[in-house]
Amino acid sequence: MDRPELAGFLRGRRERITPADVGLPAGPRRRTPGLRREEVAQLAFISTEYYTRLEQARGPRPSREVLAGLARALRLSDAERDHLHHLAGAPPGPPAGPSREVPHSILDLLRRLPHTAAIVLSATYEVIAWNDLAAALLEDFSPLPRRERNLVRRAYLAPPSRERPLYDPFDAQAFARAAARRLRATAARYPDDPEVTTLVGDLLAGSAEFARLWAAHDVHPEPTLLKTVNHPLIGPITLNCTFLDITNQDQQIVLYTVEPGSPAEQALRLLSVIGTQRMDVPG
Numbered sequence: 001m002d003r004p005e006l007a008g009f010l011r012g013r014r015e016r017i018t019p020a021d022v023g024l025p026a027g028p029r030r031r032t033p034g035l036r037r038e039e040v041a042q043l044a045f046i047s048t049e050y051y052t053r054l055e056q057a058r059g060p061r062p063s064r065e066v067l068a069g070l071a072r073a074l075r076l077s078d079a080e081r082d083h084l085h086h087l088a089g090a091p092p093g094p095p096a097g098p099s100r101e102v103p104h105s106i107l108d109l110l111r112r113l114p115h116t117a118a119i120v121l122s123a124t125y126e127v128i129a130w131n132d133l134a135a136a137l138l139e140d141f142s143p144l145p146r147r148e149r150n151l152v153r154r155a156y157l158a159p160p161s162r163e164r165p166l167y168d169p170f171d172a173q174a175f176a177r178a179a180a181r182r183l184r185a186t187a188a189r190y191p192d193d194p195e196v197t198t199l200v201g202d203l204l205a206g207s208a209e210f211a212r213l214w215a216a217h218d219v220h221p222e223p224t225l226l227k228t229v230n231h232p233l234i235g236p237i238t239l240n241c242t243f244l245d246i247t248n249q250d251q252q253i254v255l256y257t258v259e260p261g262s263p264a265e266q267a268l269r270l271l272s273v274i275g276t277q278r279m280d281v282p283g
Helices: 003-016 037-044 048-055 064-073 078-087 104-111 132-137 151-157 169-189 194-206 208-215 263-274
Strands: 117-121 127-130 226-231 235-246 251-257
Touching (some): 003 048, 037 048, 169 194, 169 208
Antiparallel strands (some): 226 235
């Protein structure tokens, strides 16, 4: 355990977080940059005295439970969480579940692709980031609960109320097969994650086709090069589909592109203007 380095790291992380970041009022007399020590202690479910001793390089080695609480309270990234564990002399184990934290560089990349629809998928096929054109092309995912942002759940267990699938039937079947194979590998990497276990259990119980594919134990997904999206206003749009792995996050970027000068390119340009507004609703 490196007490001085741990103390400096905790103090630096605490001072960068504003009260608003964690839902606390700033108050008129706040002189401390970032959070107060007692606020971090409260968020981490430890005593203020114990946390103060850690920041003063006088505390005992924190348990893994305390480290988890500190990582949560200080809003640490995955890399920062690992660093915290190393400083405390408790090297981190493998992540309990798939990461949903999208690197800032990837979010910036999505914003810089105005003519390409792009989404980021977690290892369980949850849509965890998207750009404006993807929202116009596929769906605005922002108002959806997390369960409905999961594309493999939607592929096999789509609720009857859903207005339309994302892809043409043939493309949807190919996607469903590939997703089942990738999810099999995900379940092996995160055997103790309750969300992965629940997702697989729901799919096995609700879809005979998924159960058949799951029983085959295939883990190598077939590459999907083309997809056709049936947009409710513009009609079918055939797109090139490219998957890019974010290996250190166990995530994928999906890029939907079109051939220059094609009708699909004209359709995407129109969608970039329309956005997510409903043009089929009388004004």
